[in-house]
Amino acid sequence: MEQKAVKQDLIEVRTLLSLPCRFDTGPVMGRFLRGLRDEKKIWGTYCENCGRTQLPPMQVCANCKEETSYWVELPDEGYLASFDVIVIPTLNPLTGEMRKVPYSVGRMVLDGGDAMIWHLLDETDIKKLVFGKRVKAVWAEHREGRIGDIVHFKVLDKIDPRARRINE
Amino acid sequence: MKRNRNVAIIGIGQTAHAGHRPDVNQVEMIHEAVREAIEDAGIRLKDIDCVVHGNMELFEGVHQPDMWHVIGDGAYGKPGIRITTGGTTGATLVSATDLLVASGLHDVVMCIGFEKQEEGQTTTGITAMADPIWGRELQTGALTGTTGAIYVRQFGERAEVAAAKLRVKAGNNAIRNRKAHLKLKLTIADVMNSRMLTWPLRFLHMCPESNGACAIIFATEEWAKKVKKPVWMKDHVTVHREETFYWGGPRKMQSTHNTAALKIYQRNGIVNPLKEIDVFEMYDPSSWWELDWMKEFLLLPPGKNMEMVEKGETEIEGAFPINPSGGVVSTNPIGATAAIRVAEAALQLRGDAGEHQVPKKLKTALASGFGGTMWTVLHLLTHDKPWIL
Numbered sequence: 001m002e003q004k005a006v007k008q009d010l011i012e013v014r015t016l017l018s019l020p021c022r023f024d025t026g027p028v029m030g031r032f033l034r035g036l037r038d039e040k041k042i043w044g045t046y047c048e049n050c051g052r053t054q055l056p057p058m059q060v061c062a063n064c065k066e067e068t069s070y071w072v073e074l075p076d077e078g079y080l081a082s083f084d085v086i087v088i089p090t091l092n093p094l095t096g097e098m099r100k101v102p103y104s105v106g107r108m109v110l111d112g113g114d115a116m117i118w119h120l121l122d123e124t125d126i127k128k129l130v131f132g133k134r135v136k137a138v139w140a141e142h143r144e145g146r147i148g149d150i151v152h153f154k155v156l157d158k159i160d161p162r163a164r165r166i167n168e
Numbered sequence: 169m170k171r172n173r174n175v176a177i178i179g180i181g182q183t184a185h186a187g188h189r190p191d192v193n194q195v196e197m198i199h200e201a202v203r204e205a206i207e208d209a210g211i212r213l214k215d216i217d218c219v220v221h222g223n224m225e226l227f228e229g230v231h232q233p234d235m236w237h238v239i240g241d242g243a244y245g246k247p248g249i250r251i252t253t254g255g256t257t258g259a260t261l262v263s264a265t266d267l268l269v270a271s272g273l274h275d276v277v278m279c280i281g282f283e284k285q286e287e288g289q290t291t292t293g294i295t296a297m298a299d300p301i302w303g304r305e306l307q308t309g310a311l312t313g314t315t316g317a318i319y320v321r322q323f324g325e326r327a328e329v330a331a332a333k334l335r336v337k338a339g340n341n342a343i344r345n346r347k348a349h350l351k352l353k354l355t356i357a358d359v360m361n362s363r364m365l366t367w368p369l370r371f372l373h374m375c376p377e378s379n380g381a382c383a384i385i386f387a388t389e390e391w392a393k394k395v396k397k398p399v400w401m402k403d404h405v406t407v408h409r410e411e412t413f414y415w416g417g418p419r420k421m422q423s424t425h426n427t428a429a430l431k432i433y434q435r436n437g438i439v440n441p442l443k444e445i446d447v448f449e450m451y452d453p454s455s456w457w458e459l460d461w462m463k464e465f466l467l468l469p470p471g472k473n474m475e476m477v478e479k480g481e482t483e484i485e486g487a488f489p490i491n492p493s494g495g496v497v498s499t500n501p502i503g504a505t506a507a508i509r510v511a512e513a514a515l516q517l518r519g520d521a522g523e524h525q526v527p528k529k530l531k532t533a534l535a536s537g538f539g540g541t542m543w544t545v546l547h548l549l550t551h552d553k554p555w556i557l
Contacts, residue, residue, distance in 0.1 A: 005191040012190065017229040023300045033301075052419065056302050062409075081417050082317070086308045088365045091289060093296040094304055105306045109417050116417045118306055126367050131321070147305045 018096065028059045031071070036149040040139050042074045044115045053115035076137035076150075078110035078117075079160035083131075085124050108135050108153055109163075120152040129155065132163025171555050175269045175401045176392035177514045178385050179209025179278075185349040185380035185499045188286060194233060195240035198282045201381035201504075202241050205278065209385045209395060216385065217274040219243035222251040222261045222281050223503030226293035241280055241383075254297060255310075255451070256406075257281055258382065258507030259537025259545035265386045266401045275388045281504035282381035290377050290502070313369040316456040320368050323474060327459070328368060330477045332359035334455040335372055335497060337483055342494025344484070344523040349378040349499040359455075373455040373497070380501035382508045389553070399517040401547065402532075402554040405432045408543035424544040425464035425536070432546050433467075441466045442488055446530040447516045449509040451538040452495045462490065465536060465546075484526055492516065492524045506537030510547050517551045 003009075025033055028045070035043040044053040045068035047061035053072055054062060061068050083106040089098045102124040108117050122138070123129055134156040143149035181204030183189075189197060206213055219241055221234040230236065234243070234250045249268075253260040258281035265279040291309030298307035319327035336356060342348035354372065362372035392398035407428040429441070438444045450465065452458035462473040462482070476482055482490040493512040496505055513533035515521040530551060537545035 010190045015229075021300065025301060029301060056299075082314050084308070084312050084314060084366045086311065086366045088308075088311065088363075090295070090308050090311075091292045092305075093292045099308075105308075107417070114418045118302070120306065147302050 028057055032057045033145040033149075037143040037145040040076075040143075042076055042110065042117070042137075043071050044074050044113075046070055046072045051114075053113045055110070055115045055117045072113070074113070074115055075111045076139075078108045078135060079163045080121075080129070080131060080133045080135050080155065081107045081109050081116060081163075083107070083121060083129050085126055085129065104129065106135070106153065119147070119150060121155055122152045123155040128157075130159065132159045134158045134160050171270050171557065172272050173270050174389045174392075174553055174555050174557060175266050175386050176389065176395070176398035177401065177510075177549070178276075178387045178392055178395045178398050179205040179211065179383075180385075180511045180514055181205030181208060181383040182347045182504075182508065182511060183380040183382075184347055185378045185501055187349060187376065187378060189284065189379040194228070194230075194282065194284050194287075195237050197284060197379065198237055198280055198381040198383070199240035201282070201383040202278070202280060205383035205385050209387075211276070211385070211391075213242040216242065216246065216276050216278045218247045218249070218268060218277045220249045220251060220261050220265045220268070220277060220279040222253075222257040222279070223283050224254060224257060224293060225252055226288070226296055227283055227285055227290050227502065228288040237280075241278070247274070252503075254539035254543065255453070255502060256506055256537040256539040256543050256545050257503045258505050259451075259509070259535070259547065260406070261507055262384065262510045262547060263404045263406060263545060265384070266404060269386045269388060270401075276385065276391055277387075278383055278385045279507065280381060280383045281501075281507040283501040283503040283505075284379045285377035285501065286379055308366065310453055311366050311369065311374070313366040313456075315460045316368040316373075319456065319459065326474065328360055329356060330474050331373060331455045331459050332356040333477055334458050334482075335359045337480075338452075338455070338491060338495050338497045341484060341492050341524055342498035345493050345498075346522065347499070348494045349380070350376055350494075351498070369454060369456060375453050375496045375500040376498075378499055378501040380499070380504055382501075382504040382511050384507060384511055384514075397518040397520070399514045400550045400552070400554050402550045403432055403436055403548045404546060405435075406543075406545045407431070408539075423464050424542050425461055425538075426467075428544040428546045429465045429467060432548055436548060441534075445532050445534045446528070447492065447513065447526050447533045448488070448490045449493060449513045449516075449533070449535045450490055450495065451506055451509055451536045452491060452497055453500075453538065455497055458490070458495065458497075461536075465534070484524060489526045492521065492526055494524070506545065509535040509537060510549070513547070513549050517549055
């Protein structure tokens with residue numbers, strides 16, 4: 001049987017897939033999120049073997065594939081290592097709504113080590129977003145143990161002298 | 169490394185990839201690629217022992233589409249495996265299929281990668297791939313300008329022109345490829361003036377959302393004897409490191425591309441990839457990444473990639489052709505995309521690429537796959553039988 005494709009037979013069926021999810025953090029990520037919620041503190045896991053501090057924290061060092069050694073409290077400021085300014089609107093799968101643009105995300109090196117955190121930035125002007133700019137966390141009034149407990153990182157008008165260029 | 173058996177690619181099939189395919193459903197679409205692969209191999213569907221199937225489930229939101237697709241791919245009653253490793257799906261399909269034949273478990277195995285992207289929400293699907301507790305809030309599909317930003321910082325406008333030149337090349341190559349989706353005749357100015365997505369990544373730098381499928385049939389030496397032009401799988405390697413994503417910090421990280429390349433070259437005695445590899449089908453989600461990843465895959469000294477692009481050396485007629493097919497920026501049915509790299513590399517080695525055939529003697533081809541979570545697959549293909557067993 002051959003069915004010729006005629007226009008009136010080519011029907012488009014529209015559906016909406018919505019998946020309510022509830023993710024368990026486990027004790028390590030849970031400790032980190034409790035730090036954000038109850039203490040306004042950022043806790044990372046430190047590996048004595050390679051000296052790396054990991055954020056978000058993990059029980060196993062991603063470099064060494066061995067158990068990390070202990071928790072370290074990290075300052076909520078540092079410098080900007082890379083960033084993206086997104087100007088195209090896309091759907092946020094967490095809410096089902098379109099994201100407001102422009103918005104920007106960055107990877108920040110926190111002071112006192114090599115721990116990096118990935119979060120939103122408050123600046124979307126690429127002239128002001130320079131690698132190595134100092135950044136500081138802005139905390140939410142109401143915190144509930146999730147990423148939004150830090151609203152974003154504020155980009156300060158100051159370059160960190162320790163900032164290293166990526167391609168050097 | 170030791171192989172049990174040589175493995176040949178004996179059949180290749182692709183749909184004509186397109187942005188809209190309202191004339192077929194998923195089953196009918198993959199069937200087009202399967203039929204072409206079977207005809208190309210000159211075998212019958214019943215000769216296939218096992219079917220390996222893959223795509224990104226969240227793109228169309230269909231769980232286990234392989235069950236629905238049985239009627240279109242001839243998998244009924246046969247052993248089958250389903251693989252879904254993100255952007256690398258197509259490459260992992262090839263690796264698994266190669267292993268199924270090499271191991272001696274099956275003699276003839278077909279892999280099928282597909283995506284019907286217009287049916288779902290690709291960027292949402294990719295965003296939902298990120299870690300649910302931290303990353304999803306921050307990820308924007310596969311869109312990132314980080315690599316471009318590094319190049320602009322280092323080379324200024326020269327980098328923007330180089331990235332645009334690569335996009336122009338991709339369009340020119342795609343025009344010569346009858347299966348390609350976007351066949352765009354562009355100028356450098358067209359690319360540099362196209363809409364900004366995430367600075368300095370622009371609309372024309374980025375790969376499209378395509379509908380299409382790719383089927384490849386792998387077989388033993390005995391089966392390969394019955395085929396006019398088999399090409400051979402020499403080696404493959406997979407590297408992934410999503411948990412150590414550590415971009416731009418004080419700690420240096422070796423890229424998964426670089427790690428994979430060093431490993432496959434060392435295992436196969438390749439000292440100078442630019443001389444010893446004849447054609448490279450690279451998974452290039454954006455022209456910025458093609459520019460940067462040339463350096464990572466081909467072990468180039470800093471700046472050499474810029475020079476090669478400026479001199480047009482990676483064009484079809486150039487000294488080191490990259491993506492004669494037009495690449496991923498021209499054609500991107502994601503679950504098939506990385507398999508198309510292998511299929512196109514094989515067509516080049518066979519001399520069957522048609523108008524986009526590289527006009528020289530080709531003995532060795534490299535094909536790469538990439539997934540958003542820092543995941544690299546490399547395949548090394550040869551014109552001549554690679555292993556004496």
